[in-house]
Amino acid sequence: MADTPPKKAAQTRRRTGRHRGEGQWAAGHFTPLNANEQTKKDDDGLNVRTRIETIYAQRGFDSIDGADLRGRMRWWGLYTQRRPGIDGGRTAVLEPEELDDEYFMLRVRIDGGRLTTAQLRVIGEVSEEFGRGTADITDRQNVQYHWIRIEDMPEIWRRLEGVGLSTTEACGDTPRVILGSPVAGIAEDEIIDGTPAIDEIQRRVVGNPDFSNLPRKFKSAISGSPQLDVAHEINDVAFVGVDHPEHGPGFDLWVGGGLSTNPKIGVRLGAWVPLEEVADVYEGVIGIFRDHGYRRLRTRARLKFLVADWGAARFREVLEQEYLGRALLDGPAPDAPVERWRDHVGVHRQRDGRHYVGFAPRVGRVDGATLIRIADLAEAHGSERVRTTAEQKMVVLDIEEDRVPSLVEGLAALDLTTSPSPFRRGTMACTGIEFCKLAIVETKGRAASLIDELEKRLPEFTEPVTINVNGCPNSCARIQIADIGLKGQLVTDAEGRQVEGFQVHLGGSLGLEPGFGRKVRGLKVTSDELPDYVERVLRNFSDQRAEGERFAT
Numbered sequence: 089m090a091d092t093p094p095k096k097a098a099q100t101r102r103r104t105g106r107h108r109g110e111g112q113w114a115a116g117h118f119t120p121l122n123a124n125e126q127t128k129k130d131d132d133g134l135n136v137r138t139r140i141e142t143i144y145a146q147r148g149f150d151s152i153d154g155a156d157l158r159g160r161m162r163w164w165g166l167y168t169q170r171r172p173g174i175d176g177g178r179t180a181v182l183e184p185e186e187l188d189d190e191y192f193m194l195r196v197r198i199d200g201g202r203l204t205t206a207q208l209r210v211i212g213e214v215s216e217e218f219g220r221g222t223a224d225i226t227d228r229q230n231v232q233y234h235w236i237r238i239e240d241m242p243e244i245w246r247r248l249e250g251v252g253l254s255t256t257e258a259c260g261d262t263p264r265v266i267l268g269s270p271v272a273g274i275a276e277d278e279i280i281d282g283t284p285a286i287d288e289i290q291r292r293v294v295g296n297p298d299f300s301n302l303p304r305k306f307k308s309a310i311s312g313s314p315q316l317d318v319a320h321e322i323n324d325v326a327f328v329g330v331d332h333p334e335h336g337p338g339f340d341l342w343v344g345g346g347l348s349t350n351p352k353i354g355v356r357l358g359a360w361v362p363l364e365e366v367a368d369v370y371e372g373v374i375g376i377f378r379d380h381g382y383r384r385l386r387t388r389a390r391l392k393f394l395v396a397d398w399g400a401a402r403f404r405e406v407l408e409q410e411y412l413g414r415a416l417l418d419g420p421a422p423d424a425p426v427e428r429w430r431d432h433v434g435v436h437r438q439r440d441g442r443h444y445v446g447f448a449p450r451v452g453r454v455d456g457a458t459l460i461r462i463a464d465l466a467e468a469h470g471s472e473r474v475r476t477t478a479e480q481k482m483v484v485l486d487i488e489e490d491r492v493p494s495l496v497e498g499l500a501a502l503d504l505t506t507s508p509s510p511f512r513r514g515t516m517a518c519t520g521i522e523f524c525k526l527a528i529v530e531t532k533g534r535a536a537s538l539i540d541e542l543e544k545r546l547p548e549f550t551e552p553v554t555i556n557v558n559g560c561p562n563s564c565a566r567i568q569i570a571d572i573g574l575k576g577q578l579v580t581d582a583e584g585r586q587v588e589g590f591q592v593h594l595g596g597s598l599g600l601e602p603g604f605g606r607k608v609r610g611l612k613v614t615s616d617e618l619p620d621y622v623e624r625v626l627r628n629f630s631d632q633r634a635e636g637e638r639f640a641t
């Protein structure tokens with residue numbers, strides 16, 4: 089039972105000024121101030137695993153306690169999925185139990201996006217046997233199944249854990265998957281390999297009850313790639329590879345990024361962190377979040393709100409003085425990436441002379457059978473390593489040069505191209521109304537057909553462009569940082585009917601000049617109008633762009 093906040097919170101109890109009333113443990117708010125906090129205090133989410141294995145899997149869906157079903161299941165990567173046939177207009181008006189299907193979405197965490205071919209094969213087999221073939225690559229490098237029955241969970245865990253995979257804290261108010269560069273340890277241009285830090289953080293933090301009751305989710309990213317390939321700007325904490333003029337390769341520390349309905353770009357603390365200290369600093373930052381994070385309102389419970397209120401200087405001071413007990417070194421900011429694409433698609437030389445081959449499923453949608461074939465194909469070409477990317481793509485590592493063409497051909501035969509159109513390469517979509525209980529509109533299928541249409545209509549368009557399709561304002565597929573960000577909502581069509589559509593945001597971007605897209609006032613398109621609208625925007629851009637101008641400018 090998690091009814092005693094960790095010692096650190098009590099030790100660091102201090103005056104918190106005007107934010108005393110936001111439910112921070114460090115301000116003495118140990119009495120839960122809302123239902124979510126009460127659920128977490130009643131019992132640690134991690135404890136639900138035993139009940140799933142010993143009770144719910146035996147007795148079935150109807151035996152599941154309500155607080156476990158809609159709360160603690162997440163600590164093991166499980167959400168109920170949306171009952172089929174409920175349209176987006178009813179999302180906000182129905183009670184949660186009316187939206188619940190008796191099947192689950194299950195998320196497998198893949199820290200750093202690292203998989204062996206043996207693990208990929210098991211992921212595919214579980215999909216085929218227990219998930220009706222579903223297996224989406226998410227923009228957080230996870231794999232997500234649907235149609236999972238509670239009765240099958242013990243066997244699913246047995247299979248996944250048997251090859252070193254885990255669903256622990258894949259969802260919930262927890263340290264979620266740690267994003268990592270898909271080409272960590274192999275890329276020719278790498279500044280530093282963050283893999284040891286990811287492993288150490290996993291060892292210390294994931295499944296540790298000291299960190300299993302956070303105010304809300306905690307998103308992390310570590311990459312030493314100059315391509316800035318983990319969307320570090322929108323994570324709660326991020327470590328970005330930089331070369332310190334005196335101390336050499338290490339990491340620049342960012343905190344407080346996040347999207348959803350109150351988007352914020354993370355802020356630099358101006359601190360340089362050597363590889364061996366990354367886990368300590370991570371523990372300090374997550375400790376601050378646990379102890380000082382706002383718990384009264386779910387809508388203010390992400391780290392970004394605390395960072396916005398404190399500012400970078402105070403956050404660094406608290407981190408150094410109260411959590412690390414020492415000062416951090418000052419350090420430089422990362423350089424802007426040379427390339428706009430961060431997805432590692434295509435064929436690239438590794439520093440050991442072999443090659444990595446990145447390919448693009450449509451909007452991350454694959455299936456179990458395809459994943460098994462990818463594992464077979466990689467092994468047949470001498471590789472045992474595959475990676476997922478934070479752009480819903482995949483990469484096969486360690487291919488000898490003379491075997492590259494055959495692998496590329498084999499992937500293409502699975503409709504997994506290594507040279508996709510800019511539309512396939514740059515379009516992402518969240519889960520949407522097919523399975524998500526919060527969704528208002530359909531996304532995956534809509535985005536896939538948008539790609540097909542744009543490929544037909546604009547065959548000469550070659551500029552990098554990102555199109556992010558989201559089923560609701562929660563921005564799981566990053567509405568605000570796309571060239572064309574689409575937020576699902578009901579809109580009025582020409583006949584005055586309420587139909588599925590999107591609010592349009594234009595000109596968002598990460599990397600060179602991070603910033604949020606402009607919400608174009610009044611600009612809403614119906615889902616049916618979407619291909620015409622996007623075609624028009626892209627044609628106008630092509631016709632009017634100045635030399636060297638990117639879409640986002």
Ligand code: SF4
Pocket residue numbers: 518519520521524525526527528558559560561562563564565
């Ligand atoms: Fe669901 Fe909304 Fe997230 Fe899409 S953006 S997956 S619809 S919560």
